[in-house]
Amino acid sequence: MDIILPFMLDNGFSRGAFIAADQTVADVLACHSYPKVVENVLGEAILLALALAGNIKFNGIFSFNVRGDGAVKRLFVSVTNDKKVRAYADFDAEHLPTGDNPTNQALFGNGELLFSVAQLGQEPYQGIVQLTQTSLKETVSDYFRLSEQIKTDLVLRTKEGRHRCLVLQEMPHKENLSATKCADLWETQTVLLESVQDNELFDDSLQPEDILYRLFHANKITVFPKTEPCFSCPCHRSQMEKFLKTLSEQEREALYQDGKITVECQFCGNKFVFEKGEF
Secondary structure, eight states: OEEEEEEEEGGGTEEEEEEEEHHHHHHHHHTSOOOHHHHHHHHHHHHHHHHHHTTOOOSEEEEEEEEESSSEEEEEEEEETTOEEEEEEEEOGGGOOOSSSOOHHHHHSSEEEEEEEEETTSOOEEEEEEOOSSOHHHHHHHIIIIISOOOEEEEEEEETTEEEEEEEEEOOOSSOOOHHHHHHHHHHHHHHHHTOOHHHHTOTTSOHHHHHHHHHTTSOEEEOOOBOOEEOOOOOHHHHHHHHHTSOHHHHHHHOBTTEEEEEOTTTOOEEEEEGGGO
């Protein structure tokens, strides 16, 4: 299942999304040969990137970029406005942590998470937050709470190659609700969100709408049209050629091996070979 299904609770008190990215993550990982621990954290990053991109109106590319000084040097995920995804990881295999759920500190060391949105004809927007020592999920929640002052709750689950995410954010209130009422309502909604069970999230007989209504049947819930994410890498020989032509003759000369320059796309692994006489 690959779907982003936005929803709203209680007439706009909060908004959220149900996200599944099974084939999308599988297609990204099929382009690489990563250790399991890297596959797991890259899959988590893809889900978080889709969750964030799904809450932004943009016409361009949303980027989710983790940089650290630990075993995993970089995770990069890009999501287009029509939810086409590509991603890669750069890491030191000899120093990767063991265990099923290593912390950010064990994976990345000291680092930061950068969000950016590049749109045609507009200045790019960028947000930066220091990585928490625990997880990418907690880092994203901290970013919204501290930088954007938006309460955010996230559920991330993976089981046998299937990937699910539920995100919920409190919105500016249109109604004149007291601080106590708002706090109580938000706490209730997050408790319901986190009560979701794996046997619900990964039950093939249940549609995303069914799961949402099970969780929030006591709230007024509105479901919006879905989108379907997918893996797509737009790399092309002409792009690589254009880049190589920006280099000086001396710089290109240093890249030749046996009279050829081989350029490999870091996202999909496609290789493009250029003969010496092409420039």
